[in-house]
Amino acid sequence: MSKLQVNGERLWHTIMETARFGRTEKGGVCRLTLSDADRQVRDWLVRECRAAGCDVSIDEMGTIFARRSGKDNTLLPIAIGSHLDTQPSGGKFDGIAGVLSGLEVLRTLNEAGYTTTAPLELIDWTNEEGSRFQPPMLASGVFAGVFERDFAYASEDRDGKKFGAELARIGYRGERRCPDHKLGAYFELHIEQGPVLEKEGILIGAVTGMQGQKWYEITVTGQDAHAGTTPMPARRDAMVACARMVMAVQAIALDHSPLAVATVGHVVVRPNSRNVVPGSVFFTVDLRHPDEKVLLQIDQELRKMVAATARDSDVKAKLVNNWNVAPMEFNADCINRVRNAAKKLGYRHRDIISGAGHDAVYIARVVPTGMIFVPCENGISHNELENTRPEYLAAGANVLLNTVISYDQK
């Protein structure tokens, strides 16, 4: 166990420094992928990494690799990374905290004159958020072989601008092929984006894996009718049927407490006029559970409920399951090293499942991977109000530092 400790104050200050690139009036960050703000923060990161003695290179997906030499540079690098892009009304921590904790690790090692055996690599993956260009986790996905480079290049934003062209425009269409090298291990620190750690007073989440996820699109069709002239028993009200289903979706998730979550987030009512009984409602269900078996059981319950509710409500319902992600588990050794680092540092910690996607989820397909969660305020993320505390981030960065050193010494 090393005695090294990061400089928490410097880490917090560094995060506040980068928050100026894309700063919003309400104190959040709008730093869409490949925007000018993204270019500015990338230029800043490249400068800082060079100042920290790293070799910086860019691959054809715009991913930034900052390499710090080890004693034996023939070994595969131990990588630390996350992303610097944000949601349109995002916060100062989602993604950024992971990259800048990595930078803090490098700075701490430099100050201590500590050279790892393997080289280290700090990575900023392009387009994790998927707000401007879909799908999300695009560069880590190409690195892990999930997507083709040219599929990514062809992705268009709302204005018809292509990912590939915008990459060139901001000067970050690099020459390295993606992927052109292997990683020995990959560690990512992230704010939890949920309320669990803060509520339980726990500093560190050792992330064991990611929930499986199923998306559904449900269209309920009844009959438009005049709100004044149609007696209640004569109605085939699609909104009333949708309301029943929304409540039943919640009930199904609660039946599988505490790990199941189910959300009706997107609802479109037609014709959506205050004096017309709705003839149709489109809505989505986002369903997540870490256990594939339970997920499939909930899937069956959902389908039965939708069919039965439609029958009872004298409407038709069409259910389409349009997206599936299988549950995944991180590398057991990596998880263990995160747990042990937290334990040795004396931090309260627990295992936790990630409810959200992260670059680490794709990288885990090809590299032994672990993740570290730190608490955030009220579980709020993807929001300008997103917040955490200097001491949480310092603790997380210390766990990251010690996990990397432990992995390097194995």
Add this chain to the structure above:
Amino acid sequence: MSKLQVNGERLWHTIMETARFGRTEKGGVCRLTLSDADRQVRDWLVRECRAAGCDVSIDEMGTIFARRSGKDNTLLPIAIGSHLDTQPSGGKFDGIAGVLSGLEVLRTLNEAGYTTTAPLELIDWTNEEGSRFQPPMLASGVFAGVFERDFAYASEDRDGKKFGAELARIGYRGERRCPDHKLGAYFELHIEQGPVLEKEGILIGAVTGMQGQKWYEITVTGQDAHAGTTPMPARRDAMVACARMVMAVQAIALDHSPLAVATVGHVVVRPNSRNVVPGSVFFTVDLRHPDEKVLLQIDQELRKMVAATARDSDVKAKLVNNWNVAPMEFNADCINRVRNAAKKLGYRHRDIISGAGHDAVYIARVVPTGMIFVPCENGISHNELENTRPEYLAAGANVLLNTVISYDQK
């Protein structure tokens, strides 16, 4: 009781003839107020009324008055009317059936060489629908003193075009002041726009009045949250709270069967993203009942329910009652004459409450007024599928004819 009978085939043919002005691909009609299609159908009506021997004049609201002389032209005219404008995806009968039944009455009297004692007036009121220019029932409202002419002139469509200017553009800004004369009585035939008559196998509805109506805007505010990382018990899901309220609104209306109707027709979810727990939902409630006392009782139940549901769901709810129409009753003598005409003609008939607004509702404030409903198919209206049958319309026009003659002979 006269032996006169309208020509049902001619009436049906006339309606099909006018349906070409603004015809839609699906067989409906898009004849927005003061559009070119509205001008065309007006030109057609003016020609036909002149051909039927009427004096035609236009008032400053664009309302068309076609006057057929009586034996004593110092008497106040007995008027028949409705409107020729439609919803954007409207049908061939809503409004039109009333104007053209009136035209059929005039043609029938002409053929029989029957001269009424009082003069008759066939009226096409401008902008009943309120789709292009708000509010609805605009010209009948100005005629009845509900609105000022200049308020109507200033009403703008989505493109910023003003009612007054568009009236001039299509050549229907007439010279007669509105109002510049009184009516002795006013009768309006309309399709029911609901399913009651058809379902009960009844030909004629003698409309006794209109439901009172209350509109509400309810905003539920919880907390946006990540759909993957926020455990169910930690959520303050505005959509789940809205769903509870939608079901409770329905339950309240059913508690006041059979006359109460309540509709949640307009729903806006924010941020309306499939992987975000909704932080806020805006929705409307349209509440109607013919008895003011019951309407007020339901109002109280609605307010209590919204407050209690918000409390139980850990969200905030703001309720605004933004529109109220008191219940109204048509003139007892006019209602009776409609009932008697149906009875003498041997038509199955019943009293019925109008669930919708009509020009007759405003005219009733200043003129003894009655309305006749005929069945429509499946209660569908404000829809290209809107349909009725030639025999229903013929029956309605016969009741209209005999009601007018009865009123003239009183």
